Amino acid sequence: MTGKNEDPGSSSTPTDTTMSSKSSVQRLPPPEKPEAVWTRFKIIAAFWAVIVFLGFPIWWKTTSIYRARLPVQEMVEWADGKTCRPVFPLEIRFETPSLPDSEAQHLLRTTQHTLDDLNEFSAHHLRLKLSEDTLAANNRDERQLHITTDGKADTALIVRLLPQDDLTSPRSELHLDTTQLDVYYPPSQIPPPSSSNPPLSAYIAGELQQLFTEEKAIIAQILSDNNAMGSTNTPASSNNQQPSRMLNSISPQLAETISRRLRRSMKYADTYHLAFSLFAPGSSPSSWDIQPAVDEYIAPLLHAFAPISNFTVDTQVQLYATFSPTAPPPEYDESQATWTLKQEDLSAFINAAEWPLSPSIGNGPTINFILYVPAPSQSPMVVKESSATSWIIPQWGGVFILNPPLSTATGAPSNPTHLSQASLGPAFLTFSHQLLTLLGAPATPTSLPFRLQTLIRIRAADLLLSASSTMGSLARLTESLPSIPIPAAVATSVSTTLSHLASACVHLREGRFQAALASARVAETEAERSFFEKSMVGQVYFPDEHKVAVYLPLLGPVGVPLIVGLLREIKRIVASWKARRAGS
Structure with a gap:
C-alpha cells in the first residue's frame, strides 16, 4: 500500500546520482599544463616589455616638450628694478678762455655746488668739467689739475664763458645748430676766491637747471610709470619715490606739455616708414617736386635721428580724392571768405575707406603725411577755431592743406598742374615739425641738436625699462605655463637681452648715452623676439583635455586587453604562491 502512494517521478536511486556527478565532472576543462601557463606568461611579459622598454620611451621622446633653461631669477630682478637703477650723469664742459686757472676752478666748484643744491632728482644730475682746450690753455707748465677728463662720457652741453664790458648783468644765448651755450658776463662779476655763492655761479646754475627741466620731468615720468608697474611686494625706497617728488614739483603747464607729447608721440620702433601723399579732389595738381623737398627738409632730420631709429620714405599721388560721405563737409564763412573745418571734425577728414593709406609697411609703423590741395571752389580752406591749415593726428601722422594761389588773370583760386619745390x-x-612731435622729441629748448640729445637719453631709458619689463613678463609666463615649449632660440635671445641690458646700464652710469641707446635697442629687439616666439605662442592654448581626447580612442581598445591579462596573471601567481605556502 505504501508503495502505491509514492510518486514514481520523485524517487531517486543511488545509481542516478552517481551518473549525474560523473557527467558534471567530465564537463570541467582539463587542468592547464605547466608549459601552457609558462607560454602565456611569456607572451604577456613580452607585450609589456615592449610597451615599457620600447614604446613608452619612444612616446616620451617624441611627445616631450623641450624647455630650454632660462635665468628666471635674473629676469625677474631686472623687471623689478633690483639689478639696475637708471642714472643720467650729464657731463657739461666749461670753456673759460679769459679766466686764469684758479678762477676757472673756483667758478666751476661754486656752480657745481649751487646745481647740487637746486637738484631734487638725484637720478639726473649735471657734472661740470673744464674742457680739454681750457685745461691746455690754462696749464702751460703741464701741471696736473684735480678736474680732468677721461674722454669717455658724452658731452651734453658746452658752456662758453665770454666777458663783455658793456653788460651790467649776465646773459646767455643757446646756439640753434649746436649744443653750445654762450654766457656773457661783466668782468666785475668774476667771483673772488673767498666767495661761496657768487651771483655768476647762481646765474649759470639757474640757466642750466632751466635747460634740462623738461628732460628731467620726462625721465621722472618714465621712471615713475615703471615703478608703478613694478612689484608691489617690495617696499618703495627713497630712490623710487624721487620721480614722484620731481613730478610734483614741476609746473602745471610743463606737466600738460609732457602729457600732450606722450599722447601724440608714437611708440618707439627700430624702423619707421614715412609716407608722403598728395591728394587732390580733381585732376590737378598731378605732379610735385617731392624728391628735392624731401632732400631739403626731411633728409637732414632723418640723418640726425640715425642714432635713434632707421627710416624709409615712400611717396604717392592720388587724384580725385573726395571726402568721406559720412564726414561733415566744409562750411563757408562769409565773414572771413574762407571754407572752414570744425575742430571736432578733423578726425574724420581722412577718407580711410577710399584713400590708399597703408596702415603699415613692413615691420615698423608708418607715419603718414597728407598734403591736401582743395578744389578751387572750396578754397581757401582752414580750421575754423584757429585758422590753421595743418594739424597732427596723434600716433598716426600729420595733415597740411595747401590752398591754391590766386590766378593773376581771373583773381580766383586755381590749382596748378605741378607743385614746385618752392610751393x-x-x-x-x-x-x-610734426615729425619731431610724433617721434617724441621734447618741445624745449630751441636748439634741435640739444633736443635730439635729450631724446637719445629718453629713448635709452624707455627701452631699458621696456626690455626689462618684457623679461619679467616672459619669466612669469614660463613659470605659470609649464606645458609650453621653450626653444633654444628663446634662451639665446634672453641671454643676448640680459647682456645688452647690463651693457646699457653701465653706459648710462658712465654717461655714454649713445652707446647706451645702441645696447638698449638690441635688448628691446631681442626681448620682443623671445616673448613673441611663434613656437611658444602656438602651445599656450593647448590644454591637457585635448591630449586625453587624442590618446583615449587610440589606447583604449589596445590597453584594456593588456591590462586585464596582466591582472589575471598577477592573480594566478598570487594564488599559486598562497597554495604552495599553505601546503608547506
Missing part, C-alpha cells in the same frame, strides 16, 4: 616749402617745413 612745397611751407608744407614740408610743417611736416618736419
Whole structure:
C-alpha cells in the first residue's frame, strides 16, 4: 500500500546520482599544463616589455616638450628694478678762455655746488668739467689739475664763458645748430676766491637747471610709470619715490606739455616708414617736386635721428580724392571768405575707406603725411577755431592743406598742374615739425641738436625699462605655463637681452648715452623676439583635455586587453604562491 502512494517521478536511486556527478565532472576543462601557463606568461611579459622598454620611451621622446633653461631669477630682478637703477650723469664742459686757472676752478666748484643744491632728482644730475682746450690753455707748465677728463662720457652741453664790458648783468644765448651755450658776463662779476655763492655761479646754475627741466620731468615720468608697474611686494625706497617728488614739483603747464607729447608721440620702433601723399579732389595738381623737398627738409632730420631709429620714405599721388560721405563737409564763412573745418571734425577728414593709406609697411609703423590741395571752389580752406591749415593726428601722422594761389588773370583760386619745390616749402617745413612731435622729441629748448640729445637719453631709458619689463613678463609666463615649449632660440635671445641690458646700464652710469641707446635697442629687439616666439605662442592654448581626447580612442581598445591579462596573471601567481605556502 505504501508503495502505491509514492510518486514514481520523485524517487531517486543511488545509481542516478552517481551518473549525474560523473557527467558534471567530465564537463570541467582539463587542468592547464605547466608549459601552457609558462607560454602565456611569456607572451604577456613580452607585450609589456615592449610597451615599457620600447614604446613608452619612444612616446616620451617624441611627445616631450623641450624647455630650454632660462635665468628666471635674473629676469625677474631686472623687471623689478633690483639689478639696475637708471642714472643720467650729464657731463657739461666749461670753456673759460679769459679766466686764469684758479678762477676757472673756483667758478666751476661754486656752480657745481649751487646745481647740487637746486637738484631734487638725484637720478639726473649735471657734472661740470673744464674742457680739454681750457685745461691746455690754462696749464702751460703741464701741471696736473684735480678736474680732468677721461674722454669717455658724452658731452651734453658746452658752456662758453665770454666777458663783455658793456653788460651790467649776465646773459646767455643757446646756439640753434649746436649744443653750445654762450654766457656773457661783466668782468666785475668774476667771483673772488673767498666767495661761496657768487651771483655768476647762481646765474649759470639757474640757466642750466632751466635747460634740462623738461628732460628731467620726462625721465621722472618714465621712471615713475615703471615703478608703478613694478612689484608691489617690495617696499618703495627713497630712490623710487624721487620721480614722484620731481613730478610734483614741476609746473602745471610743463606737466600738460609732457602729457600732450606722450599722447601724440608714437611708440618707439627700430624702423619707421614715412609716407608722403598728395591728394587732390580733381585732376590737378598731378605732379610735385617731392624728391628735392624731401632732400631739403626731411633728409637732414632723418640723418640726425640715425642714432635713434632707421627710416624709409615712400611717396604717392592720388587724384580725385573726395571726402568721406559720412564726414561733415566744409562750411563757408562769409565773414572771413574762407571754407572752414570744425575742430571736432578733423578726425574724420581722412577718407580711410577710399584713400590708399597703408596702415603699415613692413615691420615698423608708418607715419603718414597728407598734403591736401582743395578744389578751387572750396578754397581757401582752414580750421575754423584757429585758422590753421595743418594739424597732427596723434600716433598716426600729420595733415597740411595747401590752398591754391590766386590766378593773376581771373583773381580766383586755381590749382596748378605741378607743385614746385618752392610751393612745397611751407608744407614740408610743417611736416618736419610734426615729425619731431610724433617721434617724441621734447618741445624745449630751441636748439634741435640739444633736443635730439635729450631724446637719445629718453629713448635709452624707455627701452631699458621696456626690455626689462618684457623679461619679467616672459619669466612669469614660463613659470605659470609649464606645458609650453621653450626653444633654444628663446634662451639665446634672453641671454643676448640680459647682456645688452647690463651693457646699457653701465653706459648710462658712465654717461655714454649713445652707446647706451645702441645696447638698449638690441635688448628691446631681442626681448620682443623671445616673448613673441611663434613656437611658444602656438602651445599656450593647448590644454591637457585635448591630449586625453587624442590618446583615449587610440589606447583604449589596445590597453584594456593588456591590462586585464596582466591582472589575471598577477592573480594566478598570487594564488599559486598562497597554495604552495599553505601546503608547506
